[in-house]
Amino acid sequence: MLNIGLLGLGTVGVGIVQILEERKDYLEKLIKKEINISKILVKDIEKIRDVEINRGKLTTDVHEIMEDNSIDVIIEVMGGLDKPYEYIKEALSRGKNVITANKAVVAKHLEELTDLARKNNKFFLYEASVGGGIPIIKPLQEQININEIQQIKGILNGTSNYILTKMVTDDLSFTEALEISQNLGYAEADPTDDIEGYDTRRKLRILSTIAFKDRINEDNISCYGINSISFKDIRNIKNMNCTIKLLGTAVLNHNRYYASVEPVILSQDSYLGKVDNAKNLVSFIGNMVGELRFFGEGAGRFPTANAVLSDLIDITTNTYPKVNLGMNVNLDNMNGLYKGKYYMRIDTKENIGDKIEKYIKDNGIIENMLEKQESIIFTTKSISKEKLERMAELFKIDKKDYFTARLEV
Numbered sequence: 159m160l161n162i163g164l165l166g167l168g169t170v171g172v173g174i175v176q177i178l179e180e181r182k183d184y185l186e187k188l189i190k191k192e193i194n195i196s197k198i199l200v201k202d203i204e205k206i207r208d209v210e211i212n213r214g215k216l217t218t219d220v221h222e223i224m225e226d227n228s229i230d231v232i233i234e235v236m237g238g239l240d241k242p243y244e245y246i247k248e249a250l251s252r253g254k255n256v257i258t259a260n261k262a263v264v265a266k267h268l269e270e271l272t273d274l275a276r277k278n279n280k281f282f283l284y285e286a287s288v289g290g291g292i293p294i295i296k297p298l299q300e301q302i303n304i305n306e307i308q309q310i311k312g313i314l315n316g317t318s319n320y321i322l323t324k325m326v327t328d329d330l331s332f333t334e335a336l337e338i339s340q341n342l343g344y345a346e347a348d349p350t351d352d353i354e355g356y357d358t359r360r361k362l363r364i365l366s367t368i369a370f371k372d373r374i375n376e377d378n379i380s381c382y383g384i385n386s387i388s389f390k391d392i393r394n395i396k397n398m399n400c401t402i403k404l405l406g407t408a409v410l411n412h413n414r415y416y417a418s419v420e421p422v423i424l425s426q427d428s429y430l431g432k433v434d435n436a437k438n439l440v441s442f443i444g445n446m447v448g449e450l451r452f453f454g455e456g457a458g459r460f461p462t463a464n465a466v467l468s469d470l471i472d473i474t475t476n477t478y479p480k481v482n483l484g485m486n487v488n489l490d491n492m493n494g495l496y497k498g499k500y501y502m503r504i505d506t507k508e509n510i511g512d513k514i515e516k517y518i519k520d521n522g523i524i525e526n527m528l529e530k531q532e533s534i535i536f537t538t539k540s541i542s543k544e545k546l547e548r549m550a551e552l553f554k555i556d557k558k559d560y561f562t563a564r565l566e567v
């Protein structure tokens with residue numbers, strides 16, 4: 159019998175229960191064991207659930223799960239940071255395998271939890287933490303044994319991609335599109351993580367650490383979100399026959415790398431430009447294999463639960479590739495030297511438009527002026543993004559009053 163302790167019965171937890179029910183016979187034949195969800199940790203036992211569940215399995219006391227020696231695998235899909243970290247650590251220390259979809263915890267404690275799992279001869283797997291239903295962690299773990307990975311790039315957040323898609327194609331407002339993506343179960347408990355780019359940054363931190371075999375922290379990744387984008391930006395982007403995506407990019411060149419999360423203006427015909435709604439696309443380039451692209455649902459109940467259960471099968475059939483985290487190559491971060499061409503809109507108050515225009519001309523920033531009315535909108539020459547940030551600071555422009563996006567056209 160394979161006994162599972164499930165931490166969380168929300169969007170993803172319910173998906174796990176439903177798939178396990180639907181595929182029970184097949185999966186039990188495959189792993190040659192009966193599968194049983196022994197206990198489920200929730201916050202509120204009385205809550206009405208999206209799935210029929212034996213109420214006796216629900217508990218608000220995690221000790222009931224941790225101290226149950228018959229439970230072999232803990233699946234953590236509760237979200238949050240401190241509690242799940244504590245529970246995952248305890249589970250591994252007690253000799254239980256752990257699967258999580260929680261990128262916040264994985265991003266913060268990847269090395270420690272991987273080490274702890276190794277010491278206890280257990281698995282710590284987290285396929286669902288990046289790219290929702292897309293298999294990316296396992297293929298990457300397989301490829302790093304043969305390849306030097308030179309680049310990771312992609313759309314890694316379903317919520318922001320859904321919002322941008324709906325703003326571009328259906329003229330929805332940012333708030334309307336965010337609300338729908340929350341109702342569809344894509345957004346984090348605090349959607350700031352999605353729209354400020356933090357969720358993408360966590361995923362890029364996980365992927366780049368595995369790919370570059372060095373610890374790339376969230377702090378090593380520059381991060382800009384989409385929360386100040388407006389209809390004016392969408393109109394301008396469409397006028398360029400382009401679209402906009404929130405991209406995570408990490409590039410390694412010898413011992414130097416840069417890593418960023420930022421909105422990027424792309425041609426509508428580019429492969430990333432065509433990734434719509436909550437879909438994600440992740441690509442990595444290996445020196446032997448070339449570019450590999452992975453595309454699919456980046457969020458949502460069943461795709462995410464599917465990724466969790468792929469880990470479960472790997473644990474029970476012992477088919478996961480040998481994990482090779484971090485060789486301590488001490489890579490140098492070159493973010494400060496990165497340059498690109500940018501689109502920028504500043505909503506000018508108190509008549510500072512002329513001063514800003516003079517500043518961007520005097521400092522060799524501007525390439526083309528697109529508009530100069532109540533907003534000043536322009537594209538830049540190849541510059542570092544910090545230059546634009548410094549200008550915004552100099553003119554005391556509030557973050558909500560300007561928007562920048564890198565031009566990749």
Ligand SMILES: NC(=O)C1=CN([C@@H]2O[C@H](COP(=O)(O)OP(=O)(O)OC[C@H]3O[C@@H](n4cnc5c(N)ncnc54)[C@H](OP(=O)(O)O)[C@@H]3O)[C@@H](O)[C@H]2O)C=CC1
Binds near residue numbers: 167
């Ligand atoms: N939704 C998605 O598309 C994806 C989510 N993820 C990750 O999966 C995890 C779960 O996400 P999701 O299912 O959307 O989250 P939900 O908010 O829908 O569900 C969270 C569940 O955990 C329970 N829970 C939360 N905190 C506690 C606590 N302190 N003690 C006990 N139970 C608790 C809740 O209990 P109750 O029901 O009683 O409130 C709820 O059942 C997150 O880490 C998320 O980032 C990853 C990829 C995609």
Ligand SMILES: N[C@@H](CC=O)C(=O)O
Binds near residue numbers: 458
């Ligand atoms: N909130 C996340 C969920 C999956 O990781 C997203 O929108 O991508």
